[in-house]
Amino acid sequence: MSDILKLTAVEARKALDSKAISATELTNAYIGAMDETRGLNAYVAETQSKALEMAAASDKRLAEGKAGPLEGIPVGVKDLFCTKGVETTACSNILKGFTPTYESFVTNQLWDAGGVMLGKINCDEFAMGSANETSAFGPAINPWSSEDGPDLAAGGSSGGSAASVSSGSSLIATGTDTGGSIRQPAALCGIVGMKPTYGRCSRWGIVAFASSLDQAGPFTRDVADSALMLEAMAGHDKMDSTSADVAMPDLQAAMQAGVKGLKIGIPSEYVMDGMDPAILKLWEQGQSWLKDAGAELVEISLPHTKYALPCYYIIAPAEASSNLARYDGVRYGSRVDEGGSLDEMYAATRSAGFGDEVKRRIMIGTYALSAGYYDAYYLKAQQVRQLIKTDFDNAFTQVDAILTPATPSAAFELGVKQDDPVTMYLNDVFTVPANLAGIPGISVPAGLSEAGLPLGLQVLAGSFREDRIYQVAKTLEEAAAFQLNPVRAAGGLR
Ligand code: GLN
Numbered sequence: 001m002s003d004i005l006k007l008t009a010v011e012a013r014k015a016l017d018s019k020a021i022s023a024t025e026l027t028n029a030y031i032g033a034m035d036e037t038r039g040l041n042a043y044v045a046e047t048q049s050k051a052l053e054m055a056a057a058s059d060k061r062l063a064e065g066k067a068g069p070l071e072g073i074p075v076g077v078k079d080l081f082c083t084k085g086v087e088t089t090a091c092s093n094i095l096k097g098f099t100p101t102y103e104s105f106v107t108n109q110l111w112d113a114g115g116v117m118l119g120k121i122n123c124d125e126f127a128m129g130s131a132n133e134t135s136a137f138g139p140a141i142n143p144w145s146s147e148d149g150p151d152l153a154a155g156g157s158s159g160g161s162a163a164s165v166s167s168g169s170s171l172i173a174t175g176t177d178t179g180g181s182i183r184q185p186a187a188l189c190g191i192v193g194m195k196p197t198y199g200r201c202s203r204w205g206i207v208a209f210a211s212s213l214d215q216a217g218p219f220t221r222d223v224a225d226s227a228l229m230l231e232a233m234a235g236h237d238k239m240d241s242t243s244a245d246v247a248m249p250d251l252q253a254a255m256q257a258g259v260k261g262l263k264i265g266i267p268s269e270y271v272m273d274g275m276d277p278a279i280l281k282l283w284e285q286g287q288s289w290l291k292d293a294g295a296e297l298v299e300i301s302l303p304h305t306k307y308a309l310p311c312y313y314i315i316a317p318a319e320a321s322s323n324l325a326r327y328d329g330v331r332y333g334s335r336v337d338e339g340g341s342l343d344e345m346y347a348a349t350r351s352a353g354f355g356d357e358v359k360r361r362i363m364i365g366t367y368a369l370s371a372g373y374y375d376a377y378y379l380k381a382q383q384v385r386q387l388i389k390t391d392f393d394n395a396f397t398q399v400d401a402i403l404t405p406a407t408p409s410a411a412f413e414l415g416v417k418q419d420d421p422v423t424m425y426l427n428d429v430f431t432v433p434a435n436l437a438g439i440p441g442i443s444v445p446a447g448l449s450e451a452g453l454p455l456g457l458q459v460l461a462g463s464f465r466e467d468r469i470y471q472v473a474k475t476l477e478e479a480a481a482f483q484l485n486p487v488r489a490a491g492g493l494r
Pocket of ligand 1: 127128129157176177179180181182209316428
């Protein structure tokens with residue numbers, strides 16, 4: 001089959017069931033595409049022989065009629081997920097050489113569903129960043145970059161996941177989203193990225209960044225694949241005390257339901273200075289699409305939106321400074337022995353092992369948590385977080401879902417924001433509020449910038465109402481008819 005890379009996961013499952021293709025054939029096509037797109041730096045470790053073993057096992061189960069929902073589907077795994085026997089570094093030098101003895105809950109669910117692991121995927125160091133530039137392996141490159149122009153950012157922190165799904169070097173990929181790390185790279189690479197409700201996917205075995213915000217989710221080429229992958233990833237887990245025991249709503253039915261009669265909130269605070277005019281236009285276009293499909297648009301107010309970024313950039317670094325205290329050169333990864341005392345070894349290991357952005361977050365977080373400043377920063381940020389959550393609670397008494405832009409701009413050139421952390425942090429302006437409130441959100445590719453780069457629309461819904469998200473996302477996808485057309489994709493995808 002020549003167009004094998006063009007199949008969505010749903011289509012590939014059908015082709016596998018009908019024996020039109022085999023899992024081994026599909027996996028080999030992706031191994032070829034990984035080879036072809038290596039210049040995008042999407043993978044940090046390729047596990048091709050493991051992939052072929054898993055594909056052979058899938059073919060056996062398919063032949064025996066025991067196929068799971070993701071049977072034979074090639075999956076890329078963000079390097080933040082612990083994978084048993086496969087080095088897991090969180091793209092940090094400090095974790096180089098760390099090979100977990102156990103599998104994360106989420107990836108385990110994917111393998112139980114029949115998924116085939118292609119390898120570990122590039123991301124920002126400890127998932128801190130918006131351009132994949134803080135990775136110890138160098139940045140992933142956006143496949144929409146032109147052949148002769150500058151390399152564009154794939155977004156971050158899950159930049160490699162978005163680059164690989166968009167360029168055809170994985171069919172689906174895992175990501176994590178603490179402040180936008182699934183939705184922003186998905187928007188910049190023209191694919192679908194979903195952050196589930198906090199608690200929907202277990203955090204067990206995912207390298208922790210900010211534990212009250214971190215959530216795993218799917219990267220896919222379309223909305224139906226997103227639902228399929230999320231159903232497999234999600235589930236209650238006793239090993240994560242914040243994992244929720246709440247049944248997943250019927251996402252398949254939701255995607256059939258349309259939006260007739262739904263109330264869609266349009267938050268007035270999401271018009272920002274300096275926003276790309278093409279994004280404003282796309283947002284208005286999205287509103288018309290939903291209205292034409294029978295939804296009612298309701299202007300809403302989320303008055304504390306402007307505090308979301310400052311609040312996030314206190315809480316996330318505070319939690320990070322505490323989570324990252326465990327990397328001391330004793331228990332995991334790399335160690336630098338200098339001086340002779342234990343303290344000197346800690347200092348040398350952490351100085352050499354962490355990159356600049358991670359050190360910046362540790363310092364901000366430690367400061368915000370220190371005795372004299374705790375009330376003024378950390379406690380205040382927690383109070384503001386509650387106000388932001390209350391804004392959403394109030395909004396969802398009036399509306400079923402909220403429509404916003406996903407990012408304030410299309411993909412930017414690598415390097416241009418690297419020396420200006422505040423400009424980089426502004427990338428998360430539309431995505432961070434959902435993490436603070438714990439609610440689910442999706443980014444759906446919906447149009448192009450003037451330069452022909454992808455732009456996304458974001459749909460938000462109340463906690464555990466992923467059905468609402470997929471209901472609206474499916475309608476947007478049908479209306480937008482977005483074409484995934486990156487220049488630097490594998491030949492078989494173009
Ligand atoms: N860009 C944000 C940050 O740097 C979000 C990262 C994420 O969601 N992991 O913190």
